[in-house]
Amino acid sequence: MKIVGYETFSVAPRWQFLRIDTDEGVSGWGEPIVEGRAEAVQGAVAAMMEYLVGTDPLRIEEHWQTLAKGGFYRGGPVLSSALAGIDQALWDIKGRYHDVPVHELLGGPVRDRARIYTWAHGADNAALVDDAQAKVANGFTAIKMNVSEALPPVPGAADLRAMVSRVAALRSALGDGVDIALDFHGRLSTAATRQLLPLLEPLLPFFVEEPVLPEFSRDLRRVVESTGIPIATGERLFSRWDFRDVLPTGIAIAQPDISHAGGISEVRRIAAMAEAYDVAVAPHCPLGPITLAASLQLDFATPNFLIQEQSLGIGYGGAGQLLDYLVDPQVFAFVDGHIERPTGPGLGIDVDENAVRAAAAGPHRWRSPVFRHTDGSFAEW
Template identity: 60%
Template sequence: MKITRVETFAVPPRWLFCRIETDDGPVGWGEPVVEGRAETVRAAVHELAEQFLVGADPSRIEDLWQLMSKGSFYRGGPVLSSAVAGIDQALWDIAGKSLGAPVHQLLGGPVRERARAYCWVGGDEPAQVRDQVAAQVDAGFTAVKMNASGRMNPLPNLAELDEVAARAEAAREVLGPEGDFAVDFHGRFSTAGAVRAAGVLEPYAPMFVEEPVLPEYTHLIRRVTDSTRLPVATGERLFSRTEALPALQAGIAVLQPDLSHAGGISECRRIASLAETFDVTVAPHCPLGPLALAASLQLAFCTPNFLIQEQSIGIHYNKGAELLDYVADRSVFRFHDGHLPRPTGHGLGVEIDEKAVRKADGSAKSWHNPVWRHRDGSFAEW
């Protein structure tokens, strides 16, 4: 079996899909994308395809991963690792389909029968948070995540800290003591500001506080973990084991690799195993499309230290299309009591509606994240 063609499809709302075709076997699908840089990653996928993939044996997943990741003098970074990630997902999809098994079965078999998931709530005001959390509870979910704040001064003042606390209080009132909410700092605070904000959140016991410092300041995250009783999470902007290691050594509680950014199933499997040696749980980052979610679930079901799965159905980023629009069998992503069932289909376990993908290709404007500024006109972290 040889790879004969690699195609990419840029589809709304902001996703990139990869399709790998073979001469005598199944087709594999993956999701290589950097949000806001989809076309850049698309170019990288085709460069890798021309250099390493076309004519190669798709079953040599690890060898191809090594070539794609290390076969050029300059390596790493979000664009290359995301291109490799989507290709890696597609190769595992082919392997599972060829062998008649889900990917998690090839990685040692399932360790659970259902995976807990959380929804995003995007309310900026406490009243909105309360209503949106209540809606998710009514839908059967037991966990949500929300931003700690909007635009934030590096050192938040008392009024800003009060707003952070008010959102958390609203979520806790709705969820009660048995529900969970996570708070995403999104790297908007300075390290000292994150310490302050974590302090006001402690009475509400969030499941974790996420990305309290920017990834380039991972060497400072211990200042946050040492200052608070709250579990600290990070990892969506760390793209390899070597980048995740300092955060693990600094005492984080939850690691959040993204299977469409951090080298795909192959590398995220290794990242999860590394996290286990630090007694750290894994909550894969995934505000993306159906293939990224399907790949994340394959990891979730064979990973002992899995905690919870992010998913993007209904997320505020999704404008013009939804995750289920590109899926032929939607039952794969059917929630029950806030959990997703173990996928039993071969490969990634999801059947893509190829006609819908080809029709949607190129139909959306390129998505770019907002650019924020502080009141004095200087750049503000989004």
């Protein structure tokens, strides 16, 4: 079997899909994307596919090593995300060729259901609580929320109390039976994070995500040692080498993104590294159905998996939602905050190619928002 061609599709709301075709009629799908930089990743995919066309798609590890290291310049979000989408598509082809789910090729399942979470949003505490209660009524047992919008480098007392108030309102409304995770999104400085975390401890957050920017990962040990709240990070780390220096800091949860950190091949290695440090894995996934499908295949074969993010209810939207590009949306049926183990071959989904092509006829031009402080200077989104 040989790879004979490929196509990329830029689709709403901010995703990009890849289909790789073979001479035996078996095709695989991946999702190579950096949000806001889809065109750059598309170019990197095209360069990598020059090598892949004409090769055997089943030799996944050989291709991964060559594509990751053979260009001399390595890593970073664009190259790693292009490789990630290609890697997903190759695993999809291999699973379909052997007529088994990818998790069977990774050693077989270690669980029957995977826990998932959704997001809660609201401009004020009342709206936040209403949204979260609606999500819980739909069966979710874990909610994640942004702790704040743009923040000054050193938040004042009013900012700190407002953030604590948001979490307190949610905990009061939902009780202790729902887990509440907090996303700092790298918006606070290390010092501000250390000041805020002890104030949040009585509210028992499930975890705090990205408490500092990835360039300050060296400071994570100071953050971890300042609190008993589990610390999570990793959505902007792109390889096992990026995680190598983070895992010993004492973080509780690693959050690699299977569409950014080199795909299934690399994230399974990151998960194995994390297990050696008693660190759980909760793959980052604010993206489309192919990323979620690939993440789930890994989740079901990963002993230290904790919980899975997914984009239904995430808050960005309009046209193009998680289920719109699937032939059978029931494959992502969430029951009691969990999803059953997929049994279909490859990634376990069938992409609705007609819907994808229709959406790609009007490709998106999504860009990350730019936040500003009250003085007009740049603020972290």
